[in-house]
Amino acid sequence: MTLADRYPLLHTPTRWEWGGLDVLFATDPPPDELVTNIHAICFVGDEIVLCRDDRDVWLVPGGTRESGESIEDCLRRELREEAGATPVGPVRWLGAHYATTDHPAPYRDWQPHPHKAWLWCAADVVLDSAPSNPDDAENILEVRAFPIPEAIALSRTDGDYLAELLALAVELHRP
Known part of the structure; x- marks a missing residue:
C-alpha cells in the first residue's frame, strides 16, 4: 500500500482559496528555489507540539521564507517565532x-x-522560550505538546489534510 493510499486527503489535489492556490502534495523534495514556506511537525518526546493562534486554530509552526534566507535558517527562525522551540537532532523532510x-x-x-x-x-x-510573535506574523497565544492522538485531532482545526500530515510524520520520523 502506497503513502497516497494510506493518506488520501493529503495526496488529493486541492484548492487553497486564501492564496488562490491549486496544490498537490508529494514526498519528492522540491528544488530550493521553489520553497517559499517551511513548516515543522515538532516532537517533544512522544508528543507533538501545536500552537494556538488568536483565531483559536491549532497549527504547526512554520511560515514564509525571507529573501536570501536558507531553508534551515527559515526553519529555525519560524520555530523560535511561533513555538519558542529549538531543533535538537536531525530534521527529516517529509x-x-x-x-x-x-x-x-x-x-x-x-x-x-x-x-x-x-x-x-x-x-x-x-x-525553551516563549514565541516571539513578530508584528507581521500569526499571533500565537499558546504552545503545547500533546499526545499524538490528541494532536492529530486538534490539528484538524487548520485543515483535514493536516491530521494525515501529522500521522505521516509519526510514521516516517518516529517509526
Whole structure:
C-alpha cells in the first residue's frame, strides 16, 4: 500500500482559496528555489507540539521564507517565532505541497511565481522560550505538546489534510 493510499486527503489535489492556490502534495523534495514556506511537525518526546493562534486554530509552526534566507535558517527562525522551540537532532523532510497560484503577482517580490512549494518536515525540539510573535506574523497565544492522538485531532482545526500530515510524520520520523 502506497503513502497516497494510506493518506488520501493529503495526496488529493486541492484548492487553497486564501492564496488562490491549486496544490498537490508529494514526498519528492522540491528544488530550493521553489520553497517559499517551511513548516515543522515538532516532537517533544512522544508528543507533538501545536500552537494556538488568536483565531483559536491549532497549527504547526512554520511560515514564509525571507529573501536570501536558507531553508534551515527559515526553519529555525519560524520555530523560535511561533513555538519558542529549538531543533535538537536531525530534521527529516517529509514532502511538499507543490502550488500554482492564479494571483497576478507573488506574495513577496523575491518569491517564485506562479509555481512554488511549501516544504514540510519533522524534528525533535525543545521548548525553551516563549514565541516571539513578530508584528507581521500569526499571533500565537499558546504552545503545547500533546499526545499524538490528541494532536492529530486538534490539528484538524487548520485543515483535514493536516491530521494525515501529522500521522505521516509519526510514521516516517518516529517509526
